[in-house]
Amino acid sequence: MVAERPTRACFPLARLAPLLCALLLLLQGCAQVTQIRERLFGSERAEGAELEDVDATASEPIPYEVRIEGELPASLKALLEASSGLIANKDRPPASLAALRRRVADDVQRFNQVLQSEAYYDARIDTSTDTAVQPAQVTLRITPGPRFxxxxxxxxxxxxxxxxxxxxxxxxxxxxxxxxxxxxxxxxxxxxxxxxxxxxxxxxxxxxxxxxxxxxxxxxxxxxxxxxAGPAMKIGPLHIDGLERVRQSYVERLVQWHEGRTFDSRELDRIRSVLAGTQLFSTISIEREEPAAGSEAIPVRVTLKERKRRSVGVGASYATDEEGFSGQLSWEHRNLFGRGESLRLRATGSMIGQSVDARFRKPYFLNRKQAIVADTRLRRESSEAFDELSISSFAGIERRFYDHWMITSGPAFVLAQLEQDGNQDNYVLVGLSSTLIYDTRDDELDPTKGIRAAFAVAPYVSVAGTQTQFVVTNATLAGYQRLVESGRFVLAGRGRLGSIQGDSRSTVPANMRLYAGGGGSVRGYAFRTLGPLDDDNNPLGGRSAVELNTELRTRLTESLGLVTFVDGGQVYDEVAPTFDNDLQWAAGLGARYFTGFGPLRFDIAFPLNGRDVDDLLQFYISIGQAF
CATH class of the missing domain: 3.10.20.310 (membrane protein fhac)
Structure with a gap:
């Protein structure tokens, strides 16, 4: 056995220069210790290999085993092993004992740097090399000492x-x-x-x-x-390149550039976020340019590449309840008049109904965070609950405030012909619809963290036809929590509470009552079938509803996932849930196939306390998570 004298990781204060040099290397542009280590050690391994190649005393290679000993935290030991040249080059045995000793010395230097980067400035490294056995045994015993x-x-x-x-x-x-x-x-x-x-x-x-x-x-x-600190600088002129169909005046108004103010690098991030939020550009490049000689103003150049203005979307779903197969076709124009105006047309059809709707949105209405929105929908339905032929429309103001809040409010109009239990009613309703949303989700189609809360209220009154008046209120809350940082396991939950204030259920139009059951509500129960039923077991709807959903989402591979879930809910005849009828519960399993446009969902659900009218299971296929 050949024993070498111990080496200390921290020198006396009078000789701190090597320690400081090592730490300086650690502090040059690397935010993570792993990145620091790669920069520090990559070249040393190459140099060690060159020294071994020119060893004049080379005979036969010396295979060896490496042991790192000492009472070390697992994370520290992992860093040391990852930085070790002895471990990395073990499959290329050195040509001589001198070359092996050089590898040991190189590792001592590397280990010192790693230990210091983890605040162990008084560590001790003892090394020994035993060539009397085959393979040779190299031992590095580390006493880390206290952390500074x-x-x-x-x-x-x-x-x-x-x-x-x-x-x-x-x-x-x-x-x-x-x-x-x-x-x-x-x-x-x-x-x-x-x-x-x-x-x-x-x-x-x-x-x-x-x-x-x-x-x-x-x-x-x-x-x-x-x-x-350098000289004090100001915001210079803004140059915008690459616009084709988007009007430059709209972009300038949108970014609200403040030339002449004190320079603030956050302004560049702000305008990037504003431009990305328009969804008009596929590429956004923002660069600071050199100021003119003697000037304290920094010019900024924004180079944009516009997205295609038009897009077509196709969707499909299937459920074993009365909805059956359904499909959707949509067309969207994202820059109708050159100022970010969007028009979306959509047609949907299922086994029980068809609808056509149009949505128009004009951004920057009087304020950068404000927009005009308008929706119109024509629908025909023939289901077990009711027959419907209706047209509805809404026009209002959408305003965003703070970071995650949005409110939409405006007048609504409904013209409907409804038939239920052989009775036909005609309604002409006007109302005021308002919705408040708080949304911190990281993704709309497949969130892994954040919450989405929504509160909607809409009073309606008849102006012709069957006379009625009522107020519809809905509150929903969905939350998503990563159980591990990678997002492989996500716990998701959702709750909904709805209420209609009116004289009685019969005075509320059947298509505007509250229902529960189905793929987007309580899985395991047929579409709209929870709550009151008529003599033929057809749903009547109610004036209050409760829904609860819980899912554990597991990402198995990059493209495959597994979901286990429990859903529950009930519909009541009263304005507020009385809970005199137990919630109907269901449990199930699901698979997810992740694509570039969102996850494909395959769910199967079983009622846990089903009624005689409920099937043994329900099966669902659609695009996107259940909630």
Whole structure:
């Protein structure tokens, strides 16, 4: 056995230069330790290989095994193993004992850097190489010692005093005094420092020097960051390239560029978000240009590529209840008059009904966050619940506020001819429909986190035909929570509570009553069949309804997923749920096939406390998650 003397990862304070150099390498542009390690160690492995290739004393290669010993946290040991040249090159045995020793020495250097990046500044590394056995045994025993904590974090501006609103200390760059002095938060703090300066008029700020001094006796690190804030700059002119059918005046009005204000790098992110939100552009490039000589204004150039204005969509679904097969065909124009106006036409058909609807939206109505919306729908239906021939329309204002809120409100009109139980009624209704939505979901078709809450209220009154008046209220809440960061497991839940205030159920038009049951409601029960039934077991609808849905969504592969779910619900004759009838529950399994346009859904559900009129199971196929 050949034993080498121990090597320490932290030197006396008088000889801190190597330690600081290692930490400097760790702090050059890498936010994650894994990225730091790749930059630090990639070239060293190549150099080691070259040294072995020219070894003049080479005889037979020396195969070896590597052991990393010591009481190490699992995460730290994984970092050390990933950085090890001995492990990475084990399949290429060195040509001599000297070459093997060089590999060991290289690993000691790498391990020192990794240990310091994880705040182990007083670690000890003992190595031994036993060539008396085959293969040779290389052992690196590591005593990590205590982790050092951040004692001070000083930001020094040179030349001159710090500019207005400049970060001055640890808390201003997201650090807390007393945390472990690992590389990741220190790197992120430097990035935050430059970002904050760029947000307040100093986009050319740069680091002059970073100095980290470890105190072995106190087990702390003191940091000093010297920064040149650079000249104060202002927002310059905005140049827009690439427009074809979208009017430049609309884009300029949309982005609200403030030339002459103090430069703020967040403005570039803001206009990118605004332009992306229009869905008019497939490519958005935003670049800062060099200011003219002697100027303090930074010009910005926006290069755009317009999306195709028109699109056609096709959809289909199937359910084993009376809806059966259904299909949908849509056409959309996203830039009708050059200012982002959209028109969507859609036709749907199923075994029980057909409908045609049109939706028009004009953005930027008096305000960038405000739009005019108008909907018209013609529908014919012949179902077990009722027969319907109707036309309905709505026109209103849509306004977004804060980050995730939206409200839509406006007058509504309904003209309907309805037949139920042999009785025919004609309605001409006017109303005021309003909807408030809060939405933080990360994806509309396949969310993995966030919530969506909606509250809708619409009072209606007859102006001709059968006389009635009532108020429809619906509240829904859906939430999504990743159980692991990757999003492989997602717990999803949804609840709905609906109510109609009116004299009685019979005074509410049958097509506007509340129903539950079916693929988008309570799976396992036929379409609209929960709640009151007539003598022929046809649904009558009600004045209040409750729905509850819970799903565990599991991503098996990139394209396949599995869902287990429990649904429940009930419809009541009263204005508010009385719960005198138990909720009808169902459970089921589903498969998901993920595509570029959303997941394909295959669900099978079984009633848990079904009635005599309920089938043993229901099967559903459609596009998109159930909720």
């Amino acid at each position: 904590r951040l004692e001070t974090y000083e930001i020094v501006y040179e030349p001159g005093p710090p500019p207005a609103k400049a970060p001055l200390g640890a808390s201003d760059v997201g650090l807390k005094i007393g945390i472990h002095a690992t590389a990741s938060p220190l790197v992120e703090a430097e990035r935050t420092l430059l970002a904050r300066l760029s947000e307040h008029g100093h986009p050319h700020a740069r680091l002059i020097e970073r100095r980290y001094v470890a105190d072995r006796a106190a087990r702390t690190v003191r940091a000093t960051i010297r920064v040149d």
